[in-house]
Amino acid sequence: MTTAVDSPTTVALPEITRSRHVPPPSGPREPLKVSVYERMSKSNAQLMPIFPYDGAGAIVPCGAVLYGGPDRTHGHFFHWNTVSELLVAWGCNEGMIATGSLMATQPFHGVNSFLRDEKKEGAFMLATITQRQSSEAGQREALSAKCEKCKQELVKLEYASAPEGAPDYDPTAFGGQEGDPFLQFSTMWGSQEFVKIRNSEEGRTCQECGHENYIFDQMPWGWNVFYDKTRIANEAYRSLEAAAKGAQG
Ligand SMILES: [Zn+2]
Incomplete structure (x- = not known):
């Protein structure tokens, strides 16, 4: 017994030309798979990109692990970004955002521990904040702080955050050098620069009411650690290159 099979030439193919x-x-951005929980267990800073890609057009999920404790102080500041941010809460206890929820942030938003009580042992949030890097010129960010007493703006740091591949990208921005194999992430550079300004005597003293504001504790945020380690990774890479050249005569 034989079964009739349509010849391929007689089968109408679905219209696929309009599908995206x-x-x-292409090579430079190979597909990678990570577990956000595994990756964040080894993180050294809040807003750490969980993939090594942050060039123009890249979708960049950045991880954060915030937790409470009697000695934990996160302070408060404001962030402004020309590109959209989407927060996903991968796990929370006593957090401001429920486990499994998504939140699209406003371009200008306040940032703190996102915990109901940062002094409470056992309170935590593991989240990603994802931004899409601009392919066009003009990506910018700012961090600012307000006086805790009178709410007047204390300090503001606004900077161009153009990613590699954008028309206005500057390889020497964010503390980098031309030819760095590992690029600094603009937000990390900006955040640790902001803390320097914010914690200076001038930055802490309110011009409006004279109040001397608290010293912002960078320890729970780790931006300086991330920034320093990226700088050292570049220097270490260059030192091996130089050693190899020396060994080859
Ligand atoms: Zn004030």
């Missing part, structure tokens, strides 16, 4: 395609990997 994700282009195949």
Whole structure:
């Protein structure tokens, strides 16, 4: 017994020309798979990109692990970003955002521990904040702080945060050098610069009411650690290159 099979030439193919395609990997941005929980267990800073890609057009999920304790002080500041941010809460206890929820932040938003009580042992939040890097010129960010007493703006640091590949990208921005194999993430550079200004005597003293504001504790945020380690990774890479050249005569 034989079964009739349509010849391929007689089968009408569905209309696919209008469907959208994700282009195949081009090489520089190979597909990678990570567990957000595993990755964040080894993180050294809040807003750490969990993939090593943050160039123009890249979708950049950045992880944060915030937790409470009697000695934990996160302070408060404001962040402004020309690109959109989406927060996903991968796990929370006594947090301001429920586990499994998403939140699209406003371009200008306040930032603190996102915990109901930062002094409470056992309170935590593991989240990602994802931004899409601009392919066009003009990506910018700012951090600012207000006086805890009168709410007057204390300090503001606004900077161009153009990613690699954008028309206004500057390889020497964010403390980098031309040819760095590992690029600084603009938000990390900006955040640790902001803390320097914010914690200076001038930055802490309110011009409006004279109140001397608290010293912002960078320890729970770790931006300076991330920034320093990225700088050292570049220097270490260069030192091996120099050693190899020396060994080859
Ligand atoms: Zn004031």
